[in-house]
Amino acid sequence: MAGNHSDPSGPDLALGIALTDLPDGGKLVGHRDGEPVLLVRRGAEISAVGATCSHYGGPLFDGLVADDTVRCPWHHACFDLKTGEALRAPALSPLACWSIEQRDGRIFVGEKRKKPSPVARESTAGSSPERIVLIGGGAAGFAAAERLRREQFQGAIVMISDDEAPPVDRPNLSKDYLAGKAPEDWIPLRSEAFYAKNNIELRLRTKVAALDVGARQVVLADGERVAFDKLLLATGAEPVRLTIPGADQPHVHTLRSLADSRRIIAASSTARSAVVLGASFIGLEVAASLRTRGVEVHVVAPEERPMERVLGPQMGDFIRALHEGNGVLFHLADTAASIGASEVLLNSGRSLAADMVIAGIGVRPRVDLADAAGLATDRGVLVDAYLETNVPGIYAAGDIARWPDPRSGANIRVEHWVVAQRQGATAALNMLGRGQKFTDVPFFWSQHYDIPINYVGHAEGWDAIEVEGDIAAKDCLLRFKRGGHILAVATIFRDSESLAAELAMEQSKA
Template identity: 35%
Template sequence: MTVNLPQSVVIVGAGHAGGRAAINLRQLGFAGRITVLGDEMHPPYERPPLSKEVLTGIAPAQSTHLVASGEWDALDVKLALGDAVVEVDRGRGAVRLASSEVVPYDALILATGARARAFPGKVDAGAPVHTLRTLADAAALAPRLLRDARVAVLGAGFIGLEVASSAVQLGARVTVIEAAERPLMRLLPTGFAEWITSLHAGNGVDLRFDTRVTRLRANGIEMEHGAGVAADVIVVGIGAQPNDELASQAGLAVENGVLVDGECRTHDPHIFAIGDVARLRATHTQATSRIESWRKAEDDAQTVAAVLCGAQTRPRDVPWFWTDQFGRNIQLAGEPSDRYASVLRGNPGQGSFVIYYLEGNALRGVIGVDCGRDVRAAQKLIQNCADIDPAALPTPKVKAAKAESRPA
């Protein structure tokens, strides 16, 4: 069943995906009422800069906002901030806020995102524990990253490694503790994981892999077998938990995320889910999947806006991620994996390089360092399922590695 030209759209979640959905609806000509509901006091903003430019003070918090505050009025989008949605009443077609206000909808978009996963072990009173998911998190953590501060980062995923890079840039002494045997175990092939490990070790980060933390204390962390690491700041970056409780309480299907089809629909024809909270249902050719990324938020917002405006949805882009660490821009697209043959172009020790991952003559994934143009070109080859001659894969222009500015 198709939702045809609703007169009112309510978006629950004033983050990147929710804000972009509202903008795209207007760009596609939607003339009805749009209401964006969020529990934070900030207007919709992007999260990637939080662990980089915002944390290091290079950019102010306002630089993360999707649009300037006055532009929401120009778009005729109502922002209702600082008041959480506590109930979805599907029978009435309305949501109820913590303030008891009831907001009706013709179409509802759940863009509730995810929250930082809490440390599962014991946390002592006074332990200096931080996470990094929101602007408020960044504002709380930034003043603690002082010169010579001892910073323990739990988790060697994107957030943990970016925080480590930013903290070192600010002069802190950083230890990263990871339960897996290498960083980004589920995302990075072994060879590239070794390169990123060397990047951090070469910049003074103390990396501890295959290590489990059991307790967070006021003066540091305690690991298995009684070993410990002294710390003035503890940053927990062990993943994110989708905020799917609201959907579950409303009787929608959830599975570590709200289950949706390729057009972001739940099984209720009037309700959609997008961004980090949305999980694509399994098909006969593809397993269920939930991706947390800037690109996913953008794609879902475009898709749901097109569906609600009766416009044609465009094909989704190849999955793409990026991270900036120690002055290096790292981009991944497709499915770089140890399952595929790898072809290296460039020299990892002397600047830009790219690694292509092939299954026969089909390009399945790519990782590039300081060569965004080459990654974009590879994305098109992956998208088009082009037949590749491995010998013809290009080498990126030689670009010297940028030296990361570090305090003396």
């Protein structure tokens, strides 16, 4: 997942640099024993940490230093400059840290520091659970389990997932992995050995039938009951299924799981043509990946512009032109009427050749368990600022959670991978009684060929879009505003400005 290190660049930090080469607030990349090292100076304090993000290898020199942290420019992971700890998803692994010595007006980087031995933190009185059950093996469920053990929680952790694979890097399933650019070992968030080593009971291919709130038990489909002291619902979302004639044929796919991605890859090896139904992020990422594999792709969607609802008309026009420039054929303001063995019939009357069909027409939160158990729901599971439901001790995170947004004052639900990871980590802390509000600014990224689009904030509607730069030149920043207030910011190749926008939103109370 992380990028490979090239030949070391910059000064050999073991030999030292002049203090004047690193001004206050400055950053510098050098190397120590062949490893790239980032030096950061904050007043009299100087830190030496790994120079690349532990997520996908983003260059931290191009990131943002805020207080005692550095943020990755690519996908907004955040690290502690003093300890290297990964503070914020999507990064999970810490950065290496080196000792620093100053003498004779020079800075020397010494030996790599050993990782400090973890120290168990006390849970708040009366809130120390013996067993925590996590329902869901996606981003939120995994992040909760990982954070619980990172916090040295000593009780039992049971993760129940109806998936056949351990938690995976889901964004990759429609991006590099589907395009054939990412190897298999990029996909698991952690190896299977991680769960055994950390005493996490991972129960795959296991369906939950009900929650017995009164008995504090999870009822499995086979009748087994699993007791819990604290529970996290992280059941995620499921693809909306087609209901048109022919939708149940084997060459019709959706994409949510690793198995789904593998089936599409297998089909693409012999397919000459594909029809993607839906011009969503998933649909268009699939279209880009299939074009990379040499498959002819037609995209069918009811809207006038792809992704206009989220990114506005200007970006929608750009995304359409980008895909058309890569050979994708659009059929907008149209929908599929039926699917045959080798073609899709549109409501406009046109017939499209289709050796394979991928439906990307949206997802819906999986709230059936919550509804049946009497948890409060409203187009998702309602939670408070601590991600706790109306039933004490039961939390929800990820695609199903609708939480109070501190900036808009509204209850929002966001289907973003990074949000789900960050909520899982926050829920884990709160199951340990830490009382931490979830205040993170939503963030996501989308990849189309070699063009990344970063988005921070949340805008379900706006009255103005300010465009800075040149969208067609792939150098731009868009501000989505309502009543003069910035709700969200989308960027292409303006990573530092995206990070600055995120920080400004975090600091805003409006």
